[in-house]
Amino acid sequence: MDSRDGYFGERVAAAYDASAGEWFAPDVVDPAVAVLAELAGRGRALELGIGTGRIALPLAARGVPVHGIDLSRAMVDRLRAKPGGDAIGVTIGDFATARAEGSFSVAYLVFNTIMNLTTQDAQVDCFRNVAEHLEPGGHFVVEVMVPDLRRLPPGQDAVPFQVGPTRWACDLYDVATQSMSSNYVEFTEGRGEYRTIPFRYVWPAELDLMARLAGLRLSERWDDWGRAPFTSESRAHVSVWEKPVG
Known part of the structure; x- marks a missing residue:
């Protein structure tokens, strides 16, 4: 799919x-x-x-x-x-x-x-x-x-790729299944909104x-x-x- x-x-x-x-x-x-x-x-x-x-x-x-x-x-x-x-x-x-x-x-x-x-x-x-x-x-x-698994120390599954005043973003990895997701938190007028997109790394x-x-x-x-x-x-x-x- x-x-x-x-x-x-x-x-x-x-x-x-x-x-x-x-x-x-x-x-x-x-x-x-x-x-x-x-x-x-x-x-x-x-x-x-x-x-x-x-x-x-x-x-x-x-x-x-x-x-x-x-x-x-x-x-x-x-x-x-x-x-x-x-x-x-x-x-x-x-x-x-x-x-x-x-x-x-x-x-x-x-x-x-x-x-x-x-x-x-x-x-x-x-x-x-x-x-x-x-x-x-x-x-x-x-x-x-x-x-980008070389950036993951033991016990960590998140790799931040954007940190700013209105947007935070990180990739989450599951090395057992090769599944990952890109996750975003965006702030507008003091309110945060979360969005996630699934992927499979290869x-x-x-x-x-x-x-x-x-x-x-x-x-x-x-x-x-x-x-x-x-x-x-x-x-x-x-x-x-x-x-x-x-």
Whole structure:
């Protein structure tokens, strides 16, 4: 089950672009779009969890036909309202299982969205679904964090990532199940409001095994979209798997 519908509804969608403002900056978006455009070539691109179009719109502006899958109608409505958004086809559904028409030369999941699938089975299903959409020689690209467990001393399960006068945020980890949640407390006019979003964190080697089960093979793994080397100190990775020809 893709949690984007229940946790990315109208209220979150309305403020999403503003809350993730730094992720819309050209120095963040442009390198990702350049890699995806290169992998797409003259083919089509499939974005899983297309959201409000942070990547899809500039990729389409480069001439790459883009189709999306997303469970959140509220997020897709924001995409549709943007210039060029109504020209991008979107299938409403769980991106682990939903089918889009046609085949694609590249499929991609960015901004930790693979973790919105909160079970290992759903993540495995996602790889299989992507493999069925890809043309031979096509690529699947995932941008995701490396689990930040090195910051957890014995007996601690919380990693704060934002502390300010109006907002507190932390990730809670359960290392036995690989489940985690991002938790937010926001203060407005002296009143606090709590919100939580569940995830399932996943290791690079585990993703590679999911890819192999789907008939894909690892092609590249970088620290970032600028293709910096992935190392033991990397806190995120961009991984590319290829569907073999023949």
